[in-house]
Amino acid sequence: MNESSFLKPSANASRFNNSYLLMRHGESEANVSGVIVSDPAIGCERFGLTEHGLQQISAAVNGFTGKPITQIVCSDFLRTMQTAQLVAEILHLPQPQQEIGLRERFFGNWEGMSADHYEKIWQRDEMGQEIDDRVEQPQAVLQRGVDVISKLETQYHDQVILLISHGDMLQILRTLVTGMLPHKHRSLTHHQTAEIKYLVSQDE
Numbered sequence: 001m002n003e004s005s006f007l008k009p010s011a012n013a014s015r016f017n018n019s020y021l022l023m024r025h026g027e028s029e030a031n032v033s034g035v036i037v038s039d040p041a042i043g044c045e046r047f048g049l050t051e052h053g054l055q056q057i058s059a060a061v062n063g064f065t066g067k068p069i070t071q072i073v074c075s076d077f078l079r080t081m082q083t084a085q086l087v088a089e090i091l092h093l094p095q096p097q098q099e100i101g102l103r104e105r106f107f108g109n110w111e112g113m114s115a116d117h118y119e120k121i122w123q124r125d126e127m128g129q130e131i132d133d134r135v136e137q138p139q140a141v142l143q144r145g146v147d148v149i150s151k152l153e154t155q156y157h158d159q160v161i162l163l164i165s166h167g168d169m170l171q172i173l174r175t176l177v178t179g180m181l182p183h184k185h186r187s188l189t190h191h192q193t194a195e196i197k198y199l200v201s202q203d204e
Contacts, residue, residue, distance in 0.1 A: 001112050018152065018159045019067060020199040022058070022170045023087070026053030027193045028079040034115045038107040045075040048171035057083055061090045064196055067160045069093065073152065074164035075102040083194070084164045096164070101148040105141045105168035109135025122186045136176075138182035145173040158202070167191055174199065 026037055030037040030047040037047045049057075074084035076098045080155065084096035110117045110133065125132065125138055145165075152161055165173075171185040177200055180187065 004153065012203060013088065016153065016200055016202050017157045018071075018161050019202045020067065020152075021066070021162045021196055022151065022173065022191070022199050023083070023162055023164045023196045024051070024167055024170055024191050025075075025077075025079040025083040025161055025164060025192050026055075026057040026072070026086075028053055030079070031115075031193065036105040036107050036110050036115055036117065039111050040077070040103060042111075043104060044078070045078060053083075053193065054086060057086050058090065059121075060111070060194045060196055061087050063087045066196075067201075069162045070160050072164065073099055073102065073148070073161055075166060075169075076100055077166070085171065087162065091163045099148045099151075101144040101151075102163060102165040102169060104166040105172070106134070106136040108136070110135065117151075118120060120193040125183045126186060127150065128183050131180045138185060141169055141172045142182040143173065145169060148178070160202075162196070170197075170203040176200075 022183050028052050037043045046138045072084050072088050088096055164181045169189045172182050175182050
């Protein structure tokens with residue numbers, strides 16, 4: 001399923017098979033340290049959740065009043081897996097399904113540097129600029145997310161699926177339902193840690 005077909009389903013598939021919600025991981029050690037952690041070799045093994053992050057997740061899940069979540073799909077980074085495991089425990093759901101397509105946006109040469117550099121990257125996104133610093137482009141991030149949802153659309157039916165991922169992935173994925181170009185993702189309301197938002201409902 002390409003981007004346009006995801007946004008505008010064909011006449012034979014005018015509705016989504018499932019509903020999709022987005023959740024950002026709870027506060028992580030990387031958030032507190034103010035460091036960029038986007039390399040899977042590091043993020044899958046280190047920089048998990050803080051105690052406050054665990055509390056954020058419990059509060060968000062217990063306070064959620066939308067459609068009952070039936071499936072959890074997450075990035076394989078430590079901070080998202082820990083988030084997904086806690087959500088599954090609270091809701092008494094099966095083991096979360098890991099999808100590498102939901103991983104953090106790769107920030108290339110900025111890896112391990114101060115999180116203050118995010119603003120420089122986002123400003124560049126806004127202007128549609130590409131610089132050779134190995135940062136993953138918004139369109140590539142979007143395609144990863146679309147590919148995951150395409151897979152889930154064939155794997156599940158009539159489910160409410162919670163996608164647990166990272167800030168930039170979720171911001172960029174939300175451009176799908178706004179008609180916004182992916183590089184304009186920072187124009188959307190910031191997705192806070194442990195926040196749950198609807199992406200699309202099955203009946204839309």
